[in-house]
Amino acid sequence: MTRTVSLVLVGLGNLGRRFCELLMEKDAWLRQRYGLVLRLVGAADSRGAAYDPENGLDPASLARLKCSGGSVADYPGVGQPYCSALALVEMAEADMLLEASPVNLQQGAEPGLSCIRMALRRGMHVVTPNKGPLVLAYRELHGLAEAHGVALRFDGTVAGGLPALYLGQRDLRGAVIRRLDAVPNLVTGYVMDMLADGIGWEEALAAAREEGVLEADTSWDLDGWDAAAKLVILANAVLGCPARLEDVHRTGIGALDRDELLKARQRKCRYRLLATAQRVDQGDYALTVRPVALNEDHPFGRLGRKQMGVLFETDIYGTIVATIDEPDPVPSAATMLRDVLDIGLERGL
Numbered sequence: 001m002t003r004t005v006s007l008v009l010v011g012l013g014n015l016g017r018r019f020c021e022l023l024m025e026k027d028a029w030l031r032q033r034y035g036l037v038l039r040l041v042g043a044a045d046s047r048g049a050a051y052d053p054e055n056g057l058d059p060a061s062l063a064r065l066k067c068s069g070g071s072v073a074d075y076p077g078v079g080q081p082y083c084s085a086l087a088l089v090e091m092a093e094a095d096m097l098l099e100a101s102p103v104n105l106q107q108g109a110e111p112g113l114s115c116i117r118m119a120l121r122r123g124m125h126v127v128t129p130n131k132g133p134l135v136l137a138y139r140e141l142h143g144l145a146e147a148h149g150v151a152l153r154f155d156g157t158v159a160g161g162l163p164a165l166y167l168g169q170r171d172l173r174g175a176v177i178r179r180l181d182a183v184p185n186l187v188t189g190y191v192m193d194m195l196a197d198g199i200g201w202e203e204a205l206a207a208a209r210e211e212g213v214l215e216a217d218t219s220w221d222l223d224g225w226d227a228a229a230k231l232v233i234l235a236n237a238v239l240g241c242p243a244r245l246e247d248v249h250r251t252g253i254g255a256l257d258r259d260e261l262l263k264a265r266q267r268k269c270r271y272r273l274l275a276t277a278q279r280v281d282q283g284d285y286a287l288t289v290r291p292v293a294l295n296e297d298h299p300f301g302r303l304g305r306k307q308m309g310v311l312f313e314t315d316i317y318g319t320i321v322a323t324i325d326e327p328d329p330v331p332s333a334a335t336m337l338r339d340v341l342d343i344g345l346e347r348g349l
């Protein structure tokens with residue numbers, strides 16, 4: 001016997017489009033292994049929406065549309081050019097919202113925040129890799145989810161495909177986490193490695209842009225905002241600490257002396273932007289983001305340019321380290337599948 005879980009997807013960029021491809025590739029396996037059919041009934045991008053509760057939307061056609069530069073509004077028969085993501089979430093009958101639009105923190109994390117609020121109020125489970133809404137409204141959104149008896153999962157917000165949140169929340173139950181270290185941002189490691197290779201700032205940034213790892217707003221990555229946002233989510237979700245962005249003592253990589261990077265390389269050290277939560281008195285945590293020279297013996301001292309990591313120092317489970325090699329956005333897109341399956345199986349959908 002199979003059960004069907006109906007999904008609405010907002011945002012079909014790097015992650016959303018790849019999630020469609022995963023739905024297509026994994027369909028038979030998910031039916032066979034878990035008895036689950038994941039059915040996309042609605043989708044929205046910046047130019048419109050498509051909704052078909054009767055027949056569903058074909059993920060392969062959606063992925064093709066997006067690869068060719070089109071919009072879901074062009075979807076044959078059911079595309080709606082002037083329908084916003086929020087209007088879609090407001091009208092759609094579905095079990096879950098998958099929200100994968102840009103972070104947009106300076107615009108109040110919209111449209112993600114409004115879409116997530118709407119979905120939770122309407123009794124839909126929510127999965128999102130979008131940090132913005134969680135950083136701005138972590139407690140509010142969890143309160144809404146609880147009040148409406150639905151799940152809110154956001155595994156992809158912290159370190160791409162690395163299950164840092166699952167590990168911290170579920171597998172360290174009962175422990176006191178004395179210290180958490182994370183290298184949650186790829187771009188800064190990429191740029192610092194290039195500088196240590198003797199390449200100039202402009203060239204390093206151009207290469208990162210070319211690779212597609214640098215955001216249009218370079219300050220988001222280079223000034224440590226992205227790492228700080230991820231640390232805030234880890235602190236709230238794993239450490240039970242109601243942290244906000246302004247609680248993070250943040251130093252970006254912009255002021256780094258290039259000579260120091262070259263010297264660190266000679267000492268066989270590697271600079272990474274380290275996000276740390278250190279337990280202090282009364283169970284509070286001191287939160288910092290700063291570039292640190294790590295020697296080869298450090299668990300993150302050999303992280304490559306496309307690798308991220310998290311380390312938990314605990315009172316009873318020892319020190320646990322997990323790293324991920326993420327050469328492309330597929331693992332990040334797969335976190336949405338992980339969250340969807342987790343909700344589907346846990347809640348018996």
Ligand SMILES: NC(=O)c1ccc[n+]([C@@H]2O[C@H](COP(=O)([O-])OP(=O)(O)OC[C@H]3O[C@@H](n4cnc5c(N)ncnc54)[C@H](OP(=O)(O)O)[C@@H]3O)[C@@H](O)[C@H]2O)c1
Nearest residue numbers: 011012013014015045046085100101102103129130329332
């Ligand atoms: N890329 C990664 O490796 C990665 C990893 C972890 C987490 N994330 C997070 O996942 C989210 C998506 O990332 P991404 O790389 O897929 O972003 P992206 O490539 O920029 O795609 C964003 C998508 O959102 C759509 N969008 C923009 N404004 C919208 C609006 N007002 N209404 C509806 N849709 C709108 C865009 O529409 P158009 O297609 O029409 O432009 C696009 O489809 C972000 O929050 C990001 O921080 C990304």
